Amino acid sequence: MIKYLLKRAALTLPTFIALMFVTFTMIRLVPGDPIEVRRGERGISPERLAELRHVMGLDQPVWKQFLDYVWALLHGDFGTSIVSKTPITTEFFTLFPATVELTMCAMLFAVIIAVPAGVIAAAKRGSIYDQSMMGVALVGYSMPLFWWGLMLILLMSNTLHLTPVSGRVDLIKYFYPQVTGFFLIDSVLSGQKGAFLDAVRHLILPTIVLGTIPLGAIARMTRSSMLEVLEEDYVRTARAKGLSVFRVIGFHALRNALIPVVTMIGVQLSFLLAGAVLTETIFSWPGVGNWLIHSIERRDYPALQGGIMLIASLVIVLNFIMDMLYGLINPRIRHGR
Amino acid sequence: MKTRHLFATALLMGTMLVSAAVQAKSLVYCSEGSPENFTPAMNTTGTSLDAARPVYNRLVQFEPGTTTVKPALAESYDVSADGLVITFHLRKGVKFHSGVNGFTPTRDLTAEDVIWSFDRQWKPDHPYAKVSAGAYDYFNDMGMPDLLASIVKGADDLTVIMTLKEPNAPIMANLAMDFATIQSAEYADFLLKKGTPEQFDQMPVGTGSFQFVDYQKDAVIRFKAFDGWAGKPKVDDLVFAITPDATARYAKMKANECQIMIAPNPADLAAMGKDGDIQLLQQAGLNIAYLTMQTQKPPFDKKEVRQAIAMAIDRDSILKEVYQGAGQKAKNPIPPTIWSYDDSTVDYSYDPAKAKEMLTAAGVTSLDTDLWWMPVQRPYNPNAKRMAEMMQADLEKVGIHAKLVSYEWGEYRKRLQAGEHQMGLIGWTGDNGDPDNFLFLLSCKADGTPASQNQSKWCNKQYDADLLKARTLSDQAERTKIYQEMQKIHHDEMPWMNIAHSTVYEPVRKEVSGYKVSPLGAHEFQNVDVTE
Numbered sequence: 001m002i003k004y005l006l007k008r009a010a011l012t013l014p015t016f017i018a019l020m021f022v023t024f025t026m027i028r029l030v031p032g033d034p035i036e037v038r039r040g041e042r043g044i045s046p047e048r049l050a051e052l053r054h055v056m057g058l059d060q061p062v063w064k065q066f067l068d069y070v071w072a073l074l075h076g077d078f079g080t081s082i083v084s085k086t087p088i089t090t091e092f093f094t095l096f097p098a099t100v101e102l103t104m105c106a107m108l109f110a111v112i113i114a115v116p117a118g119v120i121a122a123a124k125r126g127s128i129y130d131q132s133m134m135g136v137a138l139v140g141y142s143m144p145l146f147w148w149g150l151m152l153i154l155l156m157s158n159t160l161h162l163t164p165v166s167g168r169v170d171l172i173k174y175f176y177p178q179v180t181g182f183f184l185i186d187s188v189l190s191g192q193k194g195a196f197l198d199a200v201r202h203l204i205l206p207t208i209v210l211g212t213i214p215l216g217a218i219a220r221m222t223r224s225s226m227l228e229v230l231e232e233d234y235v236r237t238a239r240a241k242g243l244s245v246f247r248v249i250g251f252h253a254l255r256n257a258l259i260p261v262v263t264m265i266g267v268q269l270s271f272l273l274a275g276a277v278l279t280e281t282i283f284s285w286p287g288v289g290n291w292l293i294h295s296i297e298r299r300d301y302p303a304l305q306g307g308i309m310l311i312a313s314l315v316i317v318l319n320f321i322m323d324m325l326y327g328l329i330n331p332r333i334r335h336g337r
Numbered sequence: 338m339k340t341r342h343l344f345a346t347a348l349l350m351g352t353m354l355v356s357a358a359v360q361a362k363s364l365v366y367c368s369e370g371s372p373e374n375f376t377p378a379m380n381t382t383g384t385s386l387d388a389a390r391p392v393y394n395r396l397v398q399f400e401p402g403t404t405t406v407k408p409a410l411a412e413s414y415d416v417s418a419d420g421l422v423i424t425f426h427l428r429k430g431v432k433f434h435s436g437v438n439g440f441t442p443t444r445d446l447t448a449e450d451v452i453w454s455f456d457r458q459w460k461p462d463h464p465y466a467k468v469s470a471g472a473y474d475y476f477n478d479m480g481m482p483d484l485l486a487s488i489v490k491g492a493d494d495l496t497v498i499m500t501l502k503e504p505n506a507p508i509m510a511n512l513a514m515d516f517a518t519i520q521s522a523e524y525a526d527f528l529l530k531k532g533t534p535e536q537f538d539q540m541p542v543g544t545g546s547f548q549f550v551d552y553q554k555d556a557v558i559r560f561k562a563f564d565g566w567a568g569k570p571k572v573d574d575l576v577f578a579i580t581p582d583a584t585a586r587y588a589k590m591k592a593n594e595c596q597i598m599i600a601p602n603p604a605d606l607a608a609m610g611k612d613g614d615i616q617l618l619q620q621a622g623l624n625i626a627y628l629t630m631q632t633q634k635p636p637f638d639k640k641e642v643r644q645a646i647a648m649a650i651d652r653d654s655i656l657k658e659v660y661q662g663a664g665q666k667a668k669n670p671i672p673p674t675i676w677s678y679d680d681s682t683v684d685y686s687y688d689p690a691k692a693k694e695m696l697t698a699a700g701v702t703s704l705d706t707d708l709w710w711m712p713v714q715r716p717y718n719p720n721a722k723r724m725a726e727m728m729q730a731d732l733e734k735v736g737i738h739a740k741l742v743s744y745e746w747g748e749y750r751k752r753l754q755a756g757e758h759q760m761g762l763i764g765w766t767g768d769n770g771d772p773d774n775f776l777f778l779l780s781c782k783a784d785g786t787p788a789s790q791n792q793s794k795w796c797n798k799q800y801d802a803d804l805l806k807a808r809t810l811s812d813q814a815e816r817t818k819i820y821q822e823m824q825k826i827h828h829d830e831m832p833w834m835n836i837a838h839s840t841v842y843e844p845v846r847k848e849v850s851g852y853k854v855s856p857l858g859a860h861e862f863q864n865v866d867v868t869e
Contacts (some may be wrong), residue, residue: 036747041715041765042381042478043754045789052472083373084554085469085535094554153588165588171557171576178553209615284580286555294370294555294581300745 008315008323012316019316020172023308024066027301034058034082034299040192056082071306078309079302083295088306092288095308097181098168102279103272105203106210111265114259115214122230122257123249134220141216149209149282156205163204166284170198183287206283210276214268225257232256266322270315340397362574364849364867365858367595368577371555374469375541378458378516381474386515387599387860391547391560391575392434393568394520396425396451397509398498399686401861402853404623404675404770406513410446410544410566411497420504420811421486425496427451430702431566431668432549433521438540446496446544453522453614455481455488462854469538475516480506484508504715504809506816510769515859519544546570546863555579571851571866581736588845590615596846596867599860603661603719606842615844620854621674622841623773624717625667625769630727631756632795643831646760647685649692649735650728656837659724663842667835669824671775672719673769674856676813677820682828693735701736708732709753709761713746716858717764717839724836756794763792764836766858772820772859779832780804796831 035044035052044052044289053059057068072079079087105249117137121130157165164170168183176190184203229235230253239249277289288307295303366451372388373380380386398409398802408414415475433448457465458473459482465471476482486500501508511616525540528534545562546567558577562570577685578595580586583602586713589595591614609617625759630646637643652666668684669858696702710725718724722743729739739760744752753761767774781787781796800823807819843854 028375031745031750032747036751037745038381039474039747039750040381041750041763042474043790048477055470075537084371085374091554150584150588153585158588158591161592165592165594166580166585167578168556171559171578171594173575175551175559281582282585284556284578284582284585286579290555290581306858319729 008320015316016313018307019312021066021072021303023312024069025219027304028062029327030299031298034301037297037299038083073309078306081295081303082300083298083303088302089310091291091303091309092310094178094181095288095291097178097278097284098285099273099276101182101184102206102210102276102285103269104202106272106276106279107213107214107265107269109207109211110215110218112269112314113189114218115222115261118219118261119226119254119257120251121219121223122226123245131221134223135280137216137219139216140212141220143212143216145209145278146282149205149279151203152205152209153282161276162240164202166282168199168202168285169195170202173280174198204284206279209282210272210279214272217268218261222257222261224259226253227252230259256261265286266318270318273311273315345387351599362571362867362869363574363576363863364572364597365576365595365867366570366577366862367580367598368558368588368860369579369581369583369586369599371579373613374538374554375540375549375552376469376520377518378454378473378476379469379471379538380515383638383858388558388577389518390515390545390859391862392541392545392549393515393543394545395513395515395517396427397513399513399770399855399857400857401864402620404510404767405854406509410451410505410519411761414509416811420506420809421501423499423501423508424491425451425497425499428566429499430496431544431649433524433544434542434563434565437542437549438528438529438536438544442521442523442542444523449494450522451497452488452490452689453525454461454517454519455485457520459488465537468534473516474563475514475594475768479511479514479516481511504811504824506808506810507769507771507773510771514769514839531560547575556702567863570863572862575742576861587696590844590846593846593848596849597852597862597865598844601842601844603663606661606663609842614847616847616849617844618845618852618854619663620841620843621672621676621858622716622839623770623856623858625670625671625672625838626715626724626764626836627667627670627761629753629758629760629761629763629792630831630833631761632793632832633656633756634759636699636701636704637759639699640830643834644685645692645699645701645735646732646737647831647834648695648772649737650731650834651687652836653687655724655727658727659718659720660837660839661719663719664837664839665729667838668828670779670825670827670833670835672767672773672838675770675772675775677772677817679821679824681821682824685831689731689734690760696735696737704737706737706739706759707742709749709758710750711746711762712743715764716841717729717837718762719839721762729803746842754789756792758792761792762836765824768857770856770868772816773804776804776820776823779827780853793832795830797826797830800826800830 035049057065080087081091119134121133124130132224153165156163174192176186176192179186179189183199187199235248235253238252276287277293280287280290281293292307295307368387370384372385375389377386377389394409396411399405400407402594410431412426412428415424415453427446433442435441456463458465459475484501486502488499491498521542523535528537544565546563548563550559550561552558556579560575562573582590583600584600587601587605590598609615630643632638656664656666668682669679708725708729711721725741729741732739765775765778770834778790778791779795780791781801783795784835787794787796788847802845803819807816809815841854845852848868
């Protein structure tokens, strides 16, 4: 097992190095300069531009900038934002809980709906329910999020007045300190009456929007996986033994059908973590996606590099943990068979 | 540190909850982004300046909704006969905010605070000069280092004497700008002793109508009313709800989640105008969109060619299609809302036949050139690409084949500044309502070379001499005569073609009163009230 872990860790290292290089290079390939972009019509004199570029180290050769960046990363220094002059790690970990909270809620929403829907569709294969369910899943999977978010705001917030438009909290009624950064927890800790429900209400629309695509993907995967399992001999045997449909599908078939579904959930979770950008922008959700968008607009190189590296590192670590779990569960994976 | 911060937040929350108990009146403003910090001297973006403005004051300020300079922290000032010495008499008993970041002021505003605020931007050995990687762009851009000779305390603690190296008429308008904000020297010392000077720019302490309470990046900025020298504001709590998307801001306005919003989407204006819950306020923008022509590149070195281009382009159609009526045709390089505007200017009319005639007379029968358009929407130009396409079609009719060119915004401005274009769309939004702040755009240096902001690379000795002379005069009537003369030179020489001055729209809820749209693009809330 230790050998397996070391092998996996060794494979992770080149991924990190490639990531550092790609992040650094891609950002510099985007036209625009972090100083010029902030000057607007006012412009800047060549002398002042040279001075500022020197202060930011942008006058150094690109290879030197890269080496400095790698050296700093090796020392745990993700840099300082050009715009806010705040360490990247401070900014990132202030905003990250909002993204995690939204991502988790979206995944929970997707799984709770998608798995039963997929199972029922498989059990009633070919029925109207099955066909309409899969149609809806396909629409969900291909939904343009920006449009979907705005439609939900118009309907749920502006017409039916059921949910708030955006943000994480009613700014007039509630004000509590960020202890954990997870407002579902902080609202409870605050002891303020109604604060938790308010946090839940603010989560409804972004959760639905962010959860729509994984919902479609997981439902389709659950259905196809279930269909495969339902054809297996042991399921036929269970049926022949006279077990109830609920026991056959719910216990015998679903358990095995869920293995690829769980893998899919892991993959979707990584996508969600990195891909909450649009949802956060529509709903003014103060997470890392929103922050990265603004960093691109402002050409805040350190924020972009640091932010992407931190997100990618988390995804790599998540994958590493998943790989280890597979290794623990299935010895064939561990031994490379 | 974290515990203390939490404790402070809890205390402030307590204060807010107590005020909630007596039915606090709140005003929520939907802003578009997070501030870079809360020190106006270090910022150039409207988003950052708006976020700090509730906290602070300047020696002199603009009357809300106008560009009129009025006394603020200085209740009066005297200017010496030679225009070189300005003596500011500060108000007595001006209090700083108390309780922010554990700071309790022990004294009122004095000359020390004024001197400290300017010295930080001016003197590299100032203890705060390098804090937060201090870059003081406006202070430098407005030429303050070259202009200031000294700032010292006068006969008493409430007198400040500012000495200039040369007379400068626009100085009071410049000092009303945000970079000239007065901050607390005592708070700065307090943080320096604590070893956390960078907090000075993150947790601001000032004398303004609202006291800073809390800031959560990309989410919210909270202020509470402060009963200071200017009196208590009409609302108890001021909240900036950071909402980057314009459509989401409008949705929040409709749901009454915010009462004032910045930068409406132009496509939403018609619906806002019909919405009974929203008042769509408007104000002639202190701006101009223009077409710069690189006068060092033939045939744009001939003024007849430039004049012909002004006649070849149908600006009425541009006003209708690009601005959708929300603007007015520009005939001078300054907007009509600025004093000294020359209304006697007879604008170039759209006359393609005459334009073609003039081009032929100038030896231009067919011309291949470029026409640059900005890749971004600006307050003075809602759609530069469409504008360029319309101009391209008009120019084609007079034998000018213009190739449309664009770059990333920073790159665009940089190349335009370097004069790489032949024709390019750009514009300007005024900083302070002084004509100098527009007319300087076409100035040249003493050695006769164009200044960096002069994209037309056009130099005219009379124009430059007039600009410098007007700065030395304190009499507005005399300055007006000179500026009108400069507008005539511009009209004759046409180094850039004036296009339009846009109208600025700001939607506010029907419950809001007392809000004034600033021609300078500022958002100010001290006189705003909300009916429940």
